[in-house]
Amino acid sequence: xxxxRGLSSSPxxxxxxxxxxxxxxxxxxxxxxxxxxxxxxxxxxRVESARRQLEESGAxxxxxxxxxxxxxxxxxxPLVIAPDEWAQIESGLIQRAxxxxxxxxxxxxxxxxxxxxxxxxxxxxxxxxxHRPARVTDGVAPQQHLGxxxxxxxxxxxxxxxxxxxxxxxxAGAGYALEMRRVLARSLPEAFRSxxxxxxxxxxxxxxxxxxxxxxxxxxxxxxxxxxxxSLSATYFEHVYLSRVLxxxxxxxxDIVARDGQVSIKTLAGLRPVHVLLRRLDSAFADxxxxxxxxxxxxxxxxxxxxxxxxxxxxxxxxxVVETPAMMPFLERLGERLLGExxxxxxxxxxWLGEPTALSFALANLDLMIVRPCLGxxxxxxxxxxxxxxxxxxxxxxxxxQPGQFxxxxxxxxxxxxxxxxxxxxxxxxxxxxxVVADHDTYHVLPGGLARxxxxxxxxxxxxxxxxxxxxxxxxxxxxxxxxxxxxxxxHQLAVERSSADLQSRVADNLFWLGRYIERLDNxxxxxxxxxxxxxxxxxxxxxxxxxxxxxxxxxxxxLMDHSSALAPPxxxxxxxxxxxxxxxxxxxxxxxxxxxxxxxxxRDRFSVDMTVAAGPEMIEVRKRLLAARGNxxxxxxxxxxxxxxxxxxxxLAQENMTRGTGWRFLxxxxxxxxxxxxxxxxxxxxTLSPIDWDASMRxxxxxxxxxxxxxxxxxxxxxxxxxxxxxxxxxxxxxxLVFQLRAIKGHLDxxxxxxxxxVAAPPESLEIDLEAVVRQFGGDEQAWRHEGLAxxxxxxxxxxxxxxxxxxxxxxxxxxxxxxxxAQAVGSSxx
Numbered sequence: 001x002x003x004x005r006g007l008s009s010s011p012x013x014x015x016x017x018x019x020x021x022x023x024x025x026x027x028x029x030x031x032x033x034x035x036x037x038x039x040x041x042x043x044x045x046r047v048e049s050a051r052r053q054l055e056e057s058g059a060x061x062x063x064x065x066x067x068x069x070x071x072x073x074x075x076x077x078p079l080v081i082a083p084d085e086w087a088q089i090e091s092g093l094i095q096r097a098x099x100x101x102x103x104x105x106x107x108x109x110x111x112x113x114x115x116x117x118x119x120x121x122x123x124x125x126x127x128x129x130x131h132r133p134a135r136v137t138d139g140v141a142p143q144q145h146l147g148x149x150x151x152x153x154x155x156x157x158x159x160x161x162x163x164x165x166x167x168x169x170x171x172a173g174a175g176y177a178l179e180m181r182r183v184l185a186r187s188l189p190e191a192f193r194s195x196x197x198x199x200x201x202x203x204x205x206x207x208x209x210x211x212x213x214x215x216x217x218x219x220x221x222x223x224x225x226x227x228x229x230x231s232l233s234a235t236y237f238e239h240v241y242l243s244r245v246l247x248x249x250x251x252x253x254x255d256i257v258a259r260d261g262q263v264s265i266k267t268l269a270g271l272r273p274v275h276v277l278l279r280r281l282d283s284a285f286a287d288x289x290x291x292x293x294x295x296x297x298x299x300x301x302x303x304x305x306x307x308x309x310x311x312x313x314x315x316x317x318x319x320x321v322v323e324t325p326a327m328m329p330f331l332e333r334l335g336e337r338l339l340g341e342x343x344x345x346x347x348x349x350x351x352w353l354g355e356p357t358a359l360s361f362a363l364a365n366l367d368l369m370i371v372r373p374c375l376g377x378x379x380x381x382x383x384x385x386x387x388x389x390x391x392x393x394x395x396x397x398x399x400x401x402q403p404g405q406f407x408x409x410x411x412x413x414x415x416x417x418x419x420x421x422x423x424x425x426x427x428x429x430x431x432x433x434x435x436v437v438a439d440h441d442t443y444h445v446l447p448g449g450l451a452r453x454x455x456x457x458x459x460x461x462x463x464x465x466x467x468x469x470x471x472x473x474x475x476x477x478x479x480x481x482x483x484x485x486x487x488x489x490x491x492h493q494l495a496v497e498r499s500s501a502d503l504q505s506r507v508a509d510n511l512f513w514l515g516r517y518i519e520r521l522d523n524x525x526x527x528x529x530x531x532x533x534x535x536x537x538x539x540x541x542x543x544x545x546x547x548x549x550x551x552x553x554x555x556x557x558x559x560l561m562d563h564s565s566a567l568a569p570p571x572x573x574x575x576x577x578x579x580x581x582x583x584x585x586x587x588x589x590x591x592x593x594x595x596x597x598x599x600x601x602x603x604r605d606r607f608s609v610d611m612t613v614a615a616g617p618e619m620i621e622v623r624k625r626l627l628a629a630r631g632n633x634x635x636x637x638x639x640x641x642x643x644x645x646x647x648x649x650x651x652x653l654a655q656e657n658m659t660r661g662t663g664w665r666f667l668x669x670x671x672x673x674x675x676x677x678x679x680x681x682x683x684x685x686x687x688t689l690s691p692i693d694w695d696a697s698m699r700x701x702x703x704x705x706x707x708x709x710x711x712x713x714x715x716x717x718x719x720x721x722x723x724x725x726x727x728x729x730x731x732x733x734x735x736x737x738l739v740f741q742l743r744a745i746k747g748h749l750d751x752x753x754x755x756x757x758x759x760v761a762a763p764p765e766s767l768e769i770d771l772e773a774v775v776r777q778f779g780g781d782e783q784a785w786r787h788e789g790l791a792x793x794x795x796x797x798x799x800x801x802x803x804x805x806x807x808x809x810x811x812x813x814x815x816x817x818x819x820x821x822x823x824a825q826a827v828g829s830s831x832x
Contacts (some may be wrong), residue, residue, distance in 0.1 A: 013413050014413045014429070015157050015415035016285040026061060026082075031080075047076045050183045073342060078649075079472070080476065081476065090319075095339065097443040099339055101145050104318075107119075108145065109133055116335060120330075129320030142214075142306070146168060146436065148278075150171030151163055151166050153345070154348070154412060156827065161349065162717055162728055169319055170279075174242070176238060198447035198476070204245050206437060210245070211224050214312040223273060224246075225276075225277055226239055226278045226280065228280050242280075250605040251277075251299070253276075253299050259271075263305045269502060276311070279314060283319070286317055287299060290304070302317075306540040315446035325350055328347040328397065332693075349410065352404070353404065354403050370382065370384070370407055372411055414431055417451065419453060449473040451471045506818075507606060509666075512813065512817075514595075518668075522651075523675070524560055526644060528560060529641065531579060549570055550696055553782040554682050554686075558682070559587050561578050583635075593626075599712045611653045615714040652673045662756070666748075672748070679705075679737070680726060680806075684701065700726075704815075705736040710727060711723070711724065714727075720749025730771060737757060770797075778791050
């Protein structure tokens with residue numbers, strides 16, 4: 001068939017996953033190929049659907065990148081593995097995990113392997129992943145050093161799978177594999193209905209139970225969390241994803257404190273003990289007291305807490321020491337020594353050049369080899385045959401000077417699997433990453449994984465990073481009985497509670513400011529839209545000129561428009577050019593959008609999937625449309641409309657989907673505070689200038705407070721100051737009114753005081769009394785308030801007092817709830 005074009009053009013030395021030596025399709029691939037042939041709309045539509053879903057979830061894109069550039073691409077064709085073949089892989093992976101765990105226990109314990117000369121001391125003491133403070137000479141040793149593990153496998157021309165690389169420090173990829181399976185099941189449901197693919201969910205349940213089992217023996221109801229370096233991590237999506245699927249909170253180092261051997265999460269209600277941490281933070285950054293002193297990501301005293309046995313880490317600190325490729329040549333004899341078994345999954349032939357015989361052999365065959373630094377920071381392979389003469393000479397000198405820092409191996413040719421190139425299936429090299437988690441005294445393997453296409457790179461560079469083209473891995477089941485059921489859960493009685501004061505202070509701070517930024521974005525977009533709509537009409541009439549002059553002052557005060565342009569005559573080219581430039585100005589809207597994008601990316605674990613999509617990819621699209629305006633008023637108006645709708649979508653999702661706990665309270669508190677300030681400074685600001693402009697001021701106040709329809713319905717279009725001020729200030733049924741905001745703020749502060757025990761005083765009720773007095777003044781004799789100026793003076797005073805109270809309130813909230821949380825975040829580890 002045409003879609004299989006090119007699949008027979010495989011190199012003779014490469015194993016073909018799809019086609020046998022007799023040019024027939026292997027039996028376990030026939031199901032997926034049959035499904036592809038029968039797709040009514042072709043495979044292209046399904047690929048686009050899956051790509052869009054992965055992008056919306058944030059799996060393939062960096063949500064902090066305005067361009068939305070993809071980190072990796074998705075191939076819809078899975079790598080299919082037969083049941084009997086997977087059984088062999090699974091057995092070999094479990095054996096290898098048991099071995100590495102025992103090696104780690106020895107390295108950080110009695111170090112018998114070093115004493116018996118089964119392991120060169122240099123591979124431990126010169127290894128950047130070996131951390132002496134993590135060695136247990138006294139105290140409590142970890143139950144398991146290797147709680148979870150990933151391994152890269154390649155199939156060579158002989159048909160056997162070999163271990164290419166071990167990942168024991170921060171084994172990344174399981175979350176991506178789970179998300180890819182979810183997306184593929186939605187995009188290609190026909191395949192999962194007709195092909196017996198083993199499910200991945202039981203693996204997640206076992207992982208959850210595995211974490212529970214690591215808790216200290218005396219703890220029957222352990223609190224667990226995922227420890228992340230933060231949103232700057234390249235694998236932050238996976239940290240958030242694992243937090244969700246495992247049902248545990250996501251925490252950063254600033255959320256945790258270690259005191260008297262106990263590790264606790266800092267919450268609004270105080271310290272909450274945590275007993276197990278799924279560690280996604282590099283060991284070196286985990287404790288600035290005993291490990292890397294310049295780390296701002298870790299927890300001071302975490303090492304001592306692990307020694308006390310009151311906290312368990314998966315994986316244990318320093319577990320990356322065994323992932324160096326220099327360890328591979330010694331694993332065979334270590335298996336015989338520690339397990340009494342031969343390794344079922346062989347490693348690739350690797351020579352550690354710290355041994356004289358290996359060094360001599362490698363130097364004699366260097367032009368045919370790949371050399372890889374193995375103990376320091378740089379582990380990228382070097383293809384010696386591609387070096388210039390001077391570069392080769394320099395490399396030889398480096399090797400002779402420090403031979404123990406290098407390993408050498410021959411290039412390999414990975415097996416070939418079909419890949420969709422947009423039009424047909426073509427052969428492509430593949431590396432399989434499998435995942436293993438502890439299962440009490442043994443290990444359990446994910447029946448699937450990630451397949452990566454190295455695109456013909458025989459050196460297989462950047463194995464530790466997930467990029468390029470990734471695909472799902474399908475392990476077929478023999479029959480329905482082979483589909484694993486979730487393990488039996490052991491339930492412990494939990495006390496029912498509805499308190500939500502266990503919110504981390506950092507998260508409360510972020511939610512508060514997210515609420516402020518969302519509201520500020522809405523206010524700014526509405527103000528700009530009001531201005532642009534008048535300018536876009538063409539000739540500026542006298543009435544529009546007055547309103548545009550007032551709007552120009554507001555835009556200048558809000559830093560949304562260049563000062564000279566904002567104060568220029570509204571009919572001038574300078575004013576119109578300055579307005580059109582707001583789309584590309586790095587102040588104003590761009591600053592607010594940056595704040596929202598940063599905060600939503602940081603708090604993806606706190607949002608539903610729908611909110612994550614709205615705050616992630618949709619935000620990127622909004623920014624693209626705004627930048628595309630580039631000085632043209634019509635596209636600018638369209639982009640501003642899009643921003644207003646975007647805010648409405650985000651606000652609606654938060655209103656309907658978030659539990660009314662402390663998180664939602666801080667989010668809404670930030671919005672109410674920002675909206676109240678907007679009413680004072682923008683909607684009421686023009687009123688305080690001069691009675692001459694009050695007609696324009698009234699129209700702007702109603703428009704900026706989105707209250708025009710309500711006013712027109714009540715008063716049939718008759719504009720007067722008292723009714724306008726009543727609607728935008730006093731009407732407690734108007735969600736855009738000032739008093740509505742003040743009462744909502746008071747309600748939130750009362751709730752937070754009850755939930756956390758920390759009281760912050762709301763603005764005094766006397767403000768409402770003063771506001772009512774001002775509105776009454778405007779409802780009296782027109783000659784009195786227009787010419788004597790008493791009402792105007794009162795309005796200026798009470799708006800100034802209210803704004804001052806709200807500014808002080810923002811500072812008080814920060815001091816009471818957030819100030820003890822470290823604000824700075826250093827660059828984190830990206831994982832393996």
